[in-house]
Amino acid sequence: MFKFRKPLLVMGAGLLMSLSLLAGCGSVKPSSEAAAVSAKPGEGSAVASTGTAASASEGKTIKHMWGTTQLKKVPQKIVALDFAYIDMLTALEVNPVASVGIGESSFPEYLKDRFNAKNVINVGQAKQPNLEVLKSVKPDLIIASPNRHEMIKSQLAEIAPTIALDDSSYQAILSNFTNLADVLDKKEQADKVKKGIAEKIASAQEKVKNKPSVLVVGAFEDDSTVWLKSSFIGSLLTEIGTNYLFEGKKDLSAAESKTDIAKLSLERLGEFNPDYVFMYGEPGKWLNNPLYKNLKAVKENKAVEVSRDLWSKGRGPLAADLILEQAVKIMTGGK
Incomplete structure (x- = not known):
């Protein structure tokens, strides 16, 4: 918590007057516990904090996707409006006071042993x-998605100081995680988590040989989708040495248009014909389709069904850790 220095009471009129003059020159009384400061929207994709514990009375200024927000103290009652932020807070051993669900999931299922x-x-x-x-x-802090919550950002700011964090790529996640930890005075815990991920990535890079081609696909009755290479999952798999094949653009007409995905037909999947296909949703609908049976990954038993809750909805340092563990195990035969 930030601490504020109380003025000393000094006896003696002359000394008291001198101290008053000095205080008038050097102190600024905060007008509120937390205040939002406007800036150009979209200025910077990661959180950047300024100020130190030594200047705690001035608080910290957080730069984010919607501008900048100033906090006068370390937030205690935090609302996380996406799974990525629940993941980040859990990794920092901080429990939000409120969170959201996605579809039928009220919280990230992969965090069930860590998130209360x-x-x-x-x-x-x-x-x-x-x-x-x-x-x-x-709440005294709301963490929002710059895409999902763009239309209600003014209402959110009226409720509490609000920051919008980019969770599109693995790199953006770690950058925001680092700086959020600074705001919450959890730098030591963040360093520990990041060290574990870095070690796991280095290990994966040694184990994953010959740059196998991969895609992460959502197989559904209506629209099947594929994650972009620039997405969280795409960038993470690229980092460990795979050749993530889909470099196309985000498709706003896709079912989950607020995320970095595009529509992908089974015919188009056959054109990519990756070494590995990580699938979630309803992949069983393809089992008897000749196009599916002819995929290289299917023929070599490298078309693998994975958890949608983790591989699609999961974004954050803890999701990255689990995905890396599963991906490497699949691509190295459990080594």
Whole structure:
């Protein structure tokens, strides 16, 4: 917590007057505990904090996707409006007071052994949180998605200081995680988590040979989708030495248009014909299709069904750690 220095009471009129004059020249009384400071939207994709514990009375200024926000103290009641932020907070051993669900998941299932959801208030779906419920928890910090929550950013800012963090790529996640830790005075814990991920990536790079081609695909009855190379999952798999094949653009008409995906037909998947296909959703619908059976990955038993909750909805340092573990095990035969 930030601490504020109390003035000393000094006896003697002359000395008291001198001290008063000095204080008038050098002190600034904070007008509120937390205040938002506007800046150009989209200025910087990661959080950047300024200020140190030595100048705690001035707080810290956080630079984010919607501008800058100034905090006068370390936030205690935090609302996480996407799974990525629940992941980040859990990695920092901080429990939010409120969070959101995505689809049928009320919180990231892969965090069930680490995230205590018992006393966390659900404020609705990530794509449309209930602002009245959110307001009732009286947060002192809201972490929002720059894409999902663009239309309600002014309402969120009226409730509490709000920051919008980019979670599109693995690199952006780690950058924001580092600086969020600084804001929450959790640098030591963040360093520990990042060291573990760096070691796992280095190990994966040694084990994953010959740059295998890969794609992460959502197989569904209506629209099947593929994650972009620049996405969180695409950038993470690229980092360990795979050749992630889909470098196309985000498709706004896709089912999950707020994320970095594009539509992908089975015919198009056959054109890519990757060494490995990581699938979630309803891949069983393809089993009897000749196009599916003719895929190289299917013929070589390298078409693998994975958890949608982790590989699609999961984004954050803890998700990265688990995905790396699973991916390397699959691509190295469990070595």
